[in-house]
Amino acid sequence: MVRTIATAIGIFASTASAQEVGDFITVTAAPEAKLTSDGQRVAAVVRGTQFRILRVERGSFLVEWKHQRAWISADDVIAIEGSIEYFTKAIEADPTAVDFNARGLAWSHEGKLERSIEDFNEAIRLDPQQARFWSDRGVSRHRLGDLDGAIADYTEAIRLDPGESHFWFSRGLARAYQRDYDRAVEDYDEAIQRDPRNFIYFHSRGASLSSRGDYDKAIADYDKALELNPDYAPTYYNRASASEKKGNFKQATDDYLEALRLAPLYTDALNNFAWLLATCPDEEFRDGERAVEFAQAAGKLSAWKKPYSYGTLAAAYAENGEFDRAVESQRKAIELADDSDKDDFRSRLELYEAGKPYHREQVE
Numbered sequence: 001m002v003r004t005i006a007t008a009i010g011i012f013a014s015t016a017s018a019q020e021v022g023d024f025i026t027v028t029a030a031p032e033a034k035l036t037s038d039g040q041r042v043a044a045v046v047r048g049t050q051f052r053i054l055r056v057e058r059g060s061f062l063v064e065w066k067h068q069r070a071w072i073s074a075d076d077v078i079a080i081e082g083s084i085e086y087f088t089k090a091i092e093a094d095p096t097a098v099d100f101n102a103r104g105l106a107w108s109h110e111g112k113l114e115r116s117i118e119d120f121n122e123a124i125r126l127d128p129q130q131a132r133f134w135s136d137r138g139v140s141r142h143r144l145g146d147l148d149g150a151i152a153d154y155t156e157a158i159r160l161d162p163g164e165s166h167f168w169f170s171r172g173l174a175r176a177y178q179r180d181y182d183r184a185v186e187d188y189d190e191a192i193q194r195d196p197r198n199f200i201y202f203h204s205r206g207a208s209l210s211s212r213g214d215y216d217k218a219i220a221d222y223d224k225a226l227e228l229n230p231d232y233a234p235t236y237y238n239r240a241s242a243s244e245k246k247g248n249f250k251q252a253t254d255d256y257l258e259a260l261r262l263a264p265l266y267t268d269a270l271n272n273f274a275w276l277l278a279t280c281p282d283e284e285f286r287d288g289e290r291a292v293e294f295a296q297a298a299g300k301l302s303a304w305k306k307p308y309s310y311g312t313l314a315a316a317y318a319e320n321g322e323f324d325r326a327v328e329s330q331r332k333a334i335e336l337a338d339d340s341d342k343d344d345f346r347s348r349l350e351l352y353e354a355g356k357p358y359h360r361e362q363v364e
Helices: 002-008 010-018 080-093 097-109 113-126 131-143 147-160 165-177 181-194 199-211 215-228 233-246 249-262 267-279 288-301 307-319 323-336 339-353
Strands: 024-027 032-037 040-046 050-052 055-057 060-065 068-073 077-079
Touching: 024 080, 024 097, 040 068, 050 060, 077 080, 080 097, 097 113, 097 131, 113 131, 131 147, 131 165, 147 165, 165 181, 165 199, 181 199, 199 215, 199 233, 215 233, 233 249, 233 267, 249 267, 267 288, 267 307, 288 307, 307 323, 307 339, 323 339
Parallel strands: none
Antiparallel strands: 024 050, 024 077, 032 040, 032 068, 055 060, 060 068
């Protein structure tokens, strides 16, 4: 049946060979496709799995799967743009749980999360013992903001397959979004125990540790994440933030600059580095002229829609001795700020009106 379906909609399969680096593809081989490295099979991936192409060579695509790069045959995949129609035709011919789940993943890739959940619901109804169906639905629920529903789905996935690290990680991420950092850390612990080579697990645990004030432990996790992947700009940014909280402004400066070397349009890094340059308690690290430069770049990237963009620019102008511009920018920040934040912005406005810059208190 699957062979017949694939032949009937071969137009989509034929487009896979024309894919380029950076394109996304979907596995259509049934029940699974093999991944190879140096001619040896290293893994099998199920129908519906999605990859981003890293390299194209002789009818095969190089992809990344669980910390390793491997090759998949172009005959086993289609371009992701055709996957919804492909799996719809497959479902019409033979409505299997696997194909409902595969189409759900395709809907999710397009951002049509309600449609994806409808398909995940049907996949779960047909085969409730497949842990990945629950986890995939959890991802869509999380993206829709239904964190309780996502956690319930991840919990069921863990019950069915407690050895899969990503289920623990996903639940930890949902709990972190709920600001339940203690339980998030517990879930990240479980994920790391099962897969200690995944840098994003250490990065994410570090973020939760930092959010609850455990900066030393957070920095240790960021160190490990960077050991595993030294090219991930958000980890440098997070370590800079934690180091700044500890009063290690040299490390913070180095990490903000490295984050921006890797990702020059990283808005948060531009803004926070400008804030450090403008307001650092240690005058050795203050530089008003550079603060203005970075704050302006961050504001332009955010289209000046965030109050903190103007607030950072105001602090930079004040440090640079341009108090009229500081007052003007701070007033714009107050206009955009939530009511709960206006008093904080007004307190700095009073400083600028008095011809004084704002400097944070020294970390003890």
